Amino acid sequence: MSEGLLAFFMKQPHITFATGTMIQPLGGFDSLSGIDLDQFNQLSGGFRFIKGGGFKNDDDVIVDEYYAKEKNLDVGSTVLLMNHTWRVSGIFESGKLARVCARLDVLQSLTSSPRKLSQIYLKVDDPPHAQSVVNDLRDKMPGYFIYTMDEFASLLTISSVSLLRNFIGVVIGIAVIVGFLVVSMAMYTAVLERTREIGILKALGASSGYILNLLFRETLLIAMIGTFAGILMTYGTQWLMMHAVPATLTQETVYEWWPIAGAISVSGALLGAIFPGWKAVKQDVIQALAYE
Amino acid sequence: MNDSPCSKGADVAKNTRFSPRSLAICALAICSFAAATCRAQSTAEILSRLDRAAQSFQGATAAIQVTTHTKIIDEDEVQVGTVTVKRYSPDEIEFLINFTGRDAQGLALRGQTFQIYYPKANLVREYAVGKYRDLAQKLILLGFGMPGHELAENYDVINLGGERVQSQDSVHLQLTPKVSDVLKQLSRVDLWISLKTNCPIQQKFYMPSGDYRLATYSDIKINPHLSATALDFPKSAKRDRMN
Numbered sequence: 001m002s003e004g005l006l007a008f009f010m011k012q013p014h015i016t017f018a019t020g021t022m023i024q025p026l027g028g029f030d031s032l033s034g035i036d037l038d039q040f041n042q043l044s045g046g047f048r049f050i051k052g053g054g055f056k057n058d059d060d061v062i063v064d065e066y067y068a069k070e071k072n073l074d075v076g077s078t079v080l081l082m083n084h085t086w087r088v089s090g091i092f093e094s095g096k097l098a099r100v101c102a103r104l105d106v107l108q109s110l111t112s113s114p115r116k117l118s119q120i121y122l123k124v125d126d127p128p129h130a131q132s133v134v135n136d137l138r139d140k141m142p143g144y145f146i147y148t149m150d151e152f153a154s155l156l157t158i159s160s161v162s163l164l165r166n167f168i169g170v171v172i173g174i175a176v177i178v179g180f181l182v183v184s185m186a187m188y189t190a191v192l193e194r195t196r197e198i199g200i201l202k203a204l205g206a207s208s209g210y211i212l213n214l215l216f217r218e219t220l221l222i223a224m225i226g227t228f229a230g231i232l233m234t235y236g237t238q239w240l241m242m243h244a245v246p247a248t249l250t251q252e253t254v255y256e257w258w259p260i261a262g263a264i265s266v267s268g269a270l271l272g273a274i275f276p277g278w279k280a281v282k283q284d285v286i287q288a289l290a291y292e
Numbered sequence: 293m294n295d296s297p298c299s300k301g302a303d304v305a306k307n308t309r310f311s312p313r314s315l316a317i318c319a320l321a322i323c324s325f326a327a328a329t330c331r332a333q334s335t336a337e338i339l340s341r342l343d344r345a346a347q348s349f350q351g352a353t354a355a356i357q358v359t360t361h362t363k364i365i366d367e368d369e370v371q372v373g374t375v376t377v378k379r380y381s382p383d384e385i386e387f388l389i390n391f392t393g394r395d396a397q398g399l400a401l402r403g404q405t406f407q408i409y410y411p412k413a414n415l416v417r418e419y420a421v422g423k424y425r426d427l428a429q430k431l432i433l434l435g436f437g438m439p440g441h442e443l444a445e446n447y448d449v450i451n452l453g454g455e456r457v458q459s460q461d462s463v464h465l466q467l468t469p470k471v472s473d474v475l476k477q478l479s480r481v482d483l484w485i486s487l488k489t490n491c492p493i494q495q496k497f498y499m500p501s502g503d504y505r506l507a508t509y510s511d512i513k514i515n516p517h518l519s520a521t522a523l524d525f526p527k528s529a530k531r532d533r534m535n
Contacts, residue, residue, distance in 0.1 A: 001362075002365065005362065027532060082532075084413050084415075110410065143499050
C-alpha cells in the first residue's frame with residue numbers, strides 16, 4: 001500500500017490518527033516490522049522498555065523480551081537479519097504484535113520499497129465508532145482487508161487458520177485414540193499377567209466380585225496417578241519451551257482438557273483391566289493357577 | 293504493420309484524390325470497415341494466431357514500465373526496468389524482472405520457486421510457490437508465449453478491436469478471469485497484443501478496489517539469444533528460503 005493513504009485516512013470522520021508499518025518475513029514464525037517509533041508510541045501508548053530504549057541510529061532494532069531470550073540478545077548486541085547487521089538498542093515488553101522492530105524508512109530503503117506499507121493502523125475518537133468506521137472504509141475501498149482490532153486479533157488465533165485448525169484437530173484425535181489404546185493395552189497386559197494370582201485368590205475363597213472390585217480400585221488409582229503425572233509433565237514441557245524457544249513456540253494450559261484427559265485415561269484403563277479380569281475370574285481355578 | 297486492415301485503410305485514404313469532405317467520409321467509412329473487420333476477425337483469429345506464435349516462442353526481452361494506480365487517492369507510482377522471459381518447455385517458462393532506480397528490485401520465477409532480489413541487502417528471498425506457480429506464470433507473463441486456447445480457457449475474452457499503442461498496431465483484448473478465487477483479487481485484465489510480435493505491449497490489471505497496475509513493454513525482442521546466466525541474480529547474494 002502507498003504511504004499516501006495515511007493522509008486520506010486522516011481526513012475520514014472519527015479517525016484521529018493513522019500510522020503505517022512494513023512487515024518483512026524472516027522465515028519461520030519471525031518477522032521484522034518497520035515502524036515510525038514516535039507515531040507508533042502516539043498510537044499505542046508506547047513501548048515499555050525493559051532495557052535500553054528506542055532507535056538511536058539507522059541500523060538499530062528493538063526486540064521483545066522473548067526474542068532477546070531466545071537469541072541471547074542484550075542491548076548493544078548485533079543481530080543479522082535480512083543479510084544486514086543490526087544493533088539492539090532496546091528490549092521491550094512483549095505484546096506489541098511484533099518481536100523485532102526497525103525504523104520504517106530504513107526498512108523501506110533496504111527493501112527498495114520507498115513509500116510502501118504493509119499495514120496501516122487507525123485510531124478512532126471513540127471505540128464504539130470503530131465498527132462504523134471499518135464499514136465505511138470497506139465500502140470506499142473494496143478489496144482491501146480492513147478490520148477492527150478485535151477482528152484482527154481473532155485472525156491471529158489458531159482457529160482462524162483453517163489448515164492449521166484441521167491439522168491440530170487431527171493430531172488431537174490421533175493422540176486421544178492412541179492414548180486410549182496404549183492405556184487400555186497396558187492394563188490388559190498387566191491384568192492378563194496376573195491370571196495366576198487371580199487363581200490363587202479364587203482358591204483361597206475370594207468371590208468374583210471381590211476380585212473385580214480389587215482390580216477396579218487398583219486400576220482407578222493407577223489411572224488417576226497417571227493423569228496427575230501427565231498434567232505435571234505438561235508444565236515440564238511448558239518450562240522447556242519457554243526457555244528453549246520462547247519467541248517461537250508458546251504452550252497454553254487448557255484447563256478444560258484436564259477432566260477430558262482424566263476421563264480418557266480412566267476409561268481406557270478400566271476397559272483394559274476389566275475385560276481380562278473378568279475372563280480370569282470366570283476361568284476354572286486349576287486353569288488359572290496353571291496359567292504361565 | 294503495413295498489412296493490418298487499419299493501416300491499409302489509412303494508406304488508401306492517403307493515396308486517393310477526393311474533395312476534402314468526400315475524402316473524410318471515405319476515410320471514415322474505410323476506417324470503420326477496417327475496425328469492424330479487425331473486431332469481427334480478431335477474437336478467433338487472434339487466439340489462433342497466439343496458438344501459432346506460442347509454438348515458436350522460446351523467449352523474449354523487453355523494457356518494462358509498471359504504473360501502480362491507487363484509485364482512492366488518485367496516485368500513480370512508476371517503476372521501470374527490464375524483463376527477460378525464457379521458455380524451456382511448453383509448460384516451463386521462467387522469467388526475470390529487474391526494476392532499476394530507487395526501488396531497484398528483482399523478481400524471478402524459476403520452476404516452483406519465486407525469488408525476490410533486494411540489491412541493497414544483497415539478498416535473494418526464495419518462496420516455494422507450489423500450486424500457485426501456474427497462476428504466477430499466467431498472470432505475470434500474460435500473453436508471453438501463451439497459446440490463445442489457454443487464454444480462452446482461463447478468461448472470458450472480449451475483443452475491443454484494433455488500437456495503436458506505442459506506435460504499434462495491436463488488438464485490445466479484455467479478459468475476465470473464469471476462476472472465482474482469482475476474480476476476488478482481479479476484476480479484469482486488459483491486454484494489448486502487438487500484431488507484429490504477437491506479444492503484449494501493454495497489460496492492465498484491475499483490482500476490485502478500482503486500483504490498477506499498468507505494465508507497458510517496449511523494445512521487445514522475440515527469441516533473442518539468452519545466455520545460460522541471463523536469468524540469474526548475482527552469485528554473491530545471500531539466499532534465504534522463506535517456506
